[in-house]
Amino acid sequence: MGIAERKEREKEDVRRQILDAAHDLFETQGYENVTMRAVADAIEYSPATIYLHFASKDALVEALCFEDFGRLSAAMNRAPLPRNPVDRIRALGRAYAAFGLANPNHYRFMFMTAGDWKKHANEVDSPPARSYAVLRQAVVEAIDQGFFAKNDVDLVSQILWSAIHGVVSLVITFKPEQFPRAPPRPGLVEASIEATLQGLLVGREDKA
Amino acid sequence: MGIAERKEREKEDVRRQILDAAHDLFETQGYENVTMRAVADAIEYSPATIYLHFASKDALVEALCFEDFGRLSAAMNRAPLPRNPVDRIRALGRAYAAFGLANPNHYRFMFMTAGDWKKHANEVDSPPARSYAVLRQAVVEAIDQGFFAKNDVDLVSQILWSAIHGVVSLVITFKPEQFPRAPPRPGLVEASIEATLQGLLVGREDKA
């Protein structure tokens, strides 16, 4: 039955080509410029062919975003995360921000647009769910070990997530010169994480 | 010269009709569903007529957003703001969040999309600039009066802005059931403001 397998491989290959072409367009030109026709041109197929592999443009972009976020997750799990939960939250925040700022179009699609795809956002393997799970675990430990006050774990996790998301999304949305009054200060990401952490810690100086 | 004035009034009237129709569509159905054709239908003019009053769809949406944000600014300046700068920051954050959550489409267009209009974001009377200015003033006072440590005023302002923006934009983007693991906890906005403030205050218990 090598034939079915070869066909499988060929089909998978076209799918890869589509994803790669779309990825390049998406990364460099953003969502609106990922045109089904442009993708088709890039891989020298007709636009209709894409629909044999992806149900819609959104499904295609979702697929490539999931892939890239998966790469982030993998890289983050491979890196040695601090044992101390507070230090870990710091490290996670930095990594999260770095990825978002390095991949603004991915980030925008995943975390800043409505989109039907978010029906899957809940599922355990979706990028938001995976990122959130790691953070949440650190928060559990931070509370257990007395760094944070006893509190709703998800409330604390959401505070932290929204804080770092706020920085990332603002910087993605406004070009430096479009910031009101002053461009984003250097160290804003760091300072933002730090302020939020400090606000959550129970005994400040000695614990941080 | 009553004739020119009447014509002026009539022109202004059509402009108003366009803005109102677009406003309704925008508020209830969001940016993509504000179609030039739909607006034209609503006011019983041809689509081309809109272009006699607005250079583009984006210019139209920008105009109505500016109007509504102006209403916010006005309301906020009319309300009595606490003299204590820290309390004032709290109040500002609450008002900002309330407006954003009540007008998600406005908020999304203004603070969560790229858009050419942001060339004007810098100008002193733009909604971002106006909101930011009020916050910044409170931060200046908070530092002067020793509530916050001496620091770059804009850095601190950006920390606060991004924190509250993070909450608002997350809640706007994800429906409750789409949140990973747990829907936004009640009091998230409050807790987020509080955590950030606490993180910035110099002597916690006694000053807050």
Added chain:
DNA sequence: TATTGATACTTAACGTCGTTCATAATTGCA
């Protein structure tokens, strides 16, 4: 009053997009 000139407005179209569908080509299998 008849003519002019500007203004407001519309009709029709252009080019783009995502998407679909009928049809053709290819390919493994009986």
Added chain:
DNA sequence: TGCAATTATGAACGACGTTAAGTATCAATA
């Protein structure tokens, strides 16, 4: 060799933002 299924395509649909060319309206002028 003929059949069935898969893969690919060309052409089209309907919707979008936008524009150019043409028509109607009406105050101002001769």
